[in-house]
Every structure is written in C-alpha cells, then in structure tokens.
Amino acid sequence: MAVTAEQIREALERLALPDGGTLVSRDMLRALQVEGGQVRFVIEAPTPEIAKLMEPLRKAAEASVQALPGVESVSVALTAHAGAPKAPSLKVGGHPKPQAEPLRPAGVKKIIAIGSGKGGVGKSTVSANLAVALAKQGRKVGLLDADIYGPSQPRMMGASGRPGSPDGKIIEPLTAHGVTLMSIGLMVEERKAVVWRGPMLMGAMQQMLGQVNWGELDVLLIDLPPGTGDVQLTLCTKAEMDGVIVVSTPQDVALIDARKALDMFETMKTPVLGLIENMSFFTCPDCGSSHEIFGNGGVADEAKEMGVPLLGTLPIDLETRLAGDAGTPIAAGEGPMAQAYARIAEGLVAGGMA
Numbered sequence: 001m002a003v004t005a006e007q008i009r010e011a012l013e014r015l016a017l018p019d020g021g022t023l024v025s026r027d028m029l030r031a032l033q034v035e036g037g038q039v040r041f042v043i044e045a046p047t048p049e050i051a052k053l054m055e056p057l058r059k060a061a062e063a064s065v066q067a068l069p070g071v072e073s074v075s076v077a078l079t080a081h082a083g084a085p086k087a088p089s090l091k092v093g094g095h096p097k098p099q100a101e102p103l104r105p106a107g108v109k110k111i112i113a114i115g116s117g118k119g120g121v122g123k124s125t126v127s128a129n130l131a132v133a134l135a136k137q138g139r140k141v142g143l144l145d146a147d148i149y150g151p152s153q154p155r156m157m158g159a160s161g162r163p164g165s166p167d168g169k170i171i172e173p174l175t176a177h178g179v180t181l182m183s184i185g186l187m188v189e190e191r192k193a194v195v196w197r198g199p200m201l202m203g204a205m206q207q208m209l210g211q212v213n214w215g216e217l218d219v220l221l222i223d224l225p226p227g228t229g230d231v232q233l234t235l236c237t238k239a240e241m242d243g244v245i246v247v248s249t250p251q252d253v254a255l256i257d258a259r260k261a262l263d264m265f266e267t268m269k270t271p272v273l274g275l276i277e278n279m280s281f282f283t284c285p286d287c288g289s290s291h292e293i294f295g296n297g298g299v300a301d302e303a304k305e306m307g308v309p310l311l312g313t314l315p316i317d318l319e320t321r322l323a324g325d326a327g328t329p330i331a332a333g334e335g336p337m338a339q340a341y342a343r344i345a346e347g348l349v350a351g352g353m354a
Contacts, residue, residue, distance in 0.1 A: 003070040005034050005176045006158050006327065008041070011064045015057065023061065024160075030079075031164040033175045037072030039065055042164065044079050051080040092187055092204055103209050104240040107216040108142065110354060112273065113235060113244040115265070117257025119150075119226040122278040123247045125324055126314070127223035128156040129331035133338075133345035134354055135178035136331070139218040142173070142180040144208055146235065147225040148194055148201050151185030158327025162186060163212075171212045177332050182212050198230040205234045219354040227257075228264040236268035243273035243353065245311065250277055250298035258299075262306065273353050274309035275299050276344065282316040309351075312344040 009032075012023045023029050023043060030042040043058055045051035055078065062076045104111060114130070116123040124147065131143040145153035154160065157176040163186055164172040173182040184194060184204060196204070214220060224244075225231050235241060244265050248258035258275075265272055277299035281290045293316065303310040317337050323330040331341040348354035 002036055002178065003034060003039065003068050004328075004332075005032055005174075007068055008032065008034065008039060008065055009160070011068055012061055015060055015064060017057070023057075027161070029161050031172050031174075032161060033172075034178070035175070037070055038075075039071055039073070040075045040077075042077045042079055046080065048080040051078055054078055092184065092207060097203075097206065099206075099238060102240040103206070103238055105209055105212070105214045105217075105220070108214055108220045109217065110219045110242045111222065111239060112219055112242055112354065113146075113222040113224050113232075113270075114247060115224040115232065115244055115261055116226050116247045117228075117259065117261040118254060121226075121247055121249045121254055122314075123226065124152045124156065124223050125320060125329075126247050126276055126278060127221055128153060128324065129320070129329045129337075129341045130344060130348075131179045131221050132177045132329045132331040133341040134219065134221075134348065136342065137345050137349055139345075139349065139354060140180075140216060141178070142182075142214050142217045142220040144212075144220060144222045145181075145183030145185060146205060146208075146222050146231050148184050148196065148204060148231065149225065151183045153181060153183045153223060154185040154190075155327060156324045156329060157181055159183075159186065169211060171208075173212050173214065176327075177329060180214060180217065182208055182214075184208070201230045202234040202238075205231060206238060209239055228261055232261075232264065233268070236265070236270050241270050243271040245273050245276060247276045247278050248299050248302075249279045249294045250292075250296055251294040252298065254294070255298050255302060258302065262302075272306065272308050273348075274311040275303045275306075276311050277313040279316045280313040285318075309347075311347055312340065314340055 009024050028044050030044045032041040045054055058076050058078045062074050066074045114127045131141050135141045145151045159174045159176045159181050173180050246261055248254045279294050281292050283290050300310045320330045320337050330337045
C-alpha cells in the first residue's frame, strides 16, 4: 500500500528539534509531495545560519521517512527563508489579466467542475472523495478548491503547510492521498477571512489555474463555491472546461437552486456531465431501517428530464463526516461508502469523462 502524506507527517512528528517542537509543529515542512513510492519535501529553517546546523536533522528526517512501508525513495532539501515571509512572495488575487483564449494548464487533459445550487448539500465532500476514488482507479488527479470564501479541502484532505513558490511566480501544489491539491485555504490562516471583491476572485482563479504547477493530470476537479456567482462565471468563460457535475439533495428546496445552477451552465455553454444525489437516505445503525429524510428520487427525476446521467446516489453517513473532519476521505479506505464513490469514479472513467 502506498504511503500517505499523513503517515509521513506522523513520522516527522516523532523527530524532536533540539530547542523543542518538531518539523511539523514548528511549520518547517514545505512542499510535501507523494507520488507512489517517491517522496519529496523541503525543510525550511528560520535563518541561513540555523540551516547550516540542520544537516543531521535532514538526514534523520530522510531516514525516518525511508523506513516507512511503501516508500521507495526520499528526497529532502534543506533551505532557509532568510527572514522572508513564509507565504509565497507572489500576490494572490487582484484584477485578472487579459487572455487571448480559454485557459487549460499544460499537461491537464480534462477539467471538470463540481457545483451545486446551494450550500450544505455536501458538494465539497463529494469533490474530495471523488478525487481520491479516481486516484485509486489509477488516474492522475488534481483538485482545485475554488471556494475562496469557505475553503474546506485542506481540512478534508488532511493537507497542511504552505505551497512553495521558488520564483515568486509558479506555485508548487501539495499532494494528499494521491491527489495534487491547491486551495486558497493553504495560503491564508485557517481562521482568517478572505475579504475580496469580484475582480480579486477572478484574478485568484486565473492564478490558481495558470500559475500552479499541476504537472501531468488525467483530470483536474474544481470544487466550486455554491450558487451562480463570480467564480463560476470566471471559470466558464476563462477556462477550457470539459464539463460540470452538479450535486444536490433530493428535497424540493435544494432542487430549486440546483435547477438555477444547471440553467447557468447551460447558458454558459458548459456541458453538464451528470448529477449526483447526496443525502439520498439514512440507514439507522441500530435497527438497519432506511429513512428518506430529504425525500427521494428528486435528483433522478431532474436528470431524466434533462437527459443527463444520474451518476450516483449517496446516503447520509456519519463515518463520511468523521473521515472528512479527520483529513482522510472515506473513499481512501474500504467499506460501503468507499465502494459507492468507486462506482461513480468507474462510471466516469468508463464514460471517458475522467
């Protein structure tokens, strides 16, 4: 089984620094990347002087990670920011730059957005788990968290630390559970609000598509914010989108807003690849009976009316919520929910959508 970023962090947490703390607790771990059995990361010292004394620690960190099951090779670089800010030096946000044509990052074969008409339907949970499920199918997957005001993918994917930016222009994304990840939540403090107007959102989206080193990907999933706002309009007009998947619960109130999202994508000429019905039912853990808390079949009826596939139905599930809060999506493991996401991923791959 391939090693995970979380296992690597746990191993590094066991290495104590001479003056207290660890590489993780002292926020000295940078640009952690896991590709199969290949592991790369950077140790960033507070000053060049301290960096000169940390070579034994670098070797210890390399040996600690090399000893983990599933690790084939480890590359650990030692650097120092010399008093520079920890965040990448480039400015994120701002007015978008003129584009001659829709943007598609080099090496990215398909771009699929995952949207919803309203918040609270589990869109981000579906995005994270679908990305992991596709990675388990052998696809090279990227996940862009485009919910600028409420980024949740760093927590759900168990990603921490700031993306590197060696030249102040290109951003090096993180890797978690076999998925290449980028989110504005990795660039700002978790509790700090992003207070931006529309043009700054548009500029940030343009940067996170065009300035992130996504590498070679079969599919880049974009976790959209809820609704039909600036981010959706920017991506539909500025990016070369291959389609969108819409997530909704079966209740009428959610479907009203889902239809508005579907209408927006139709207006913007973005193909709707299919619908996913989330929170379709709840199975009582005590008696085993199923309860359709939000109704049933509404999303299936909508898909039939639109002539698009119903890609899957997912129940309300406590373990899914706990897994997301813990930073290990349920699709990364085994069990009924992992199998449910695997079936959706298999359908996308079989249909040539991912």
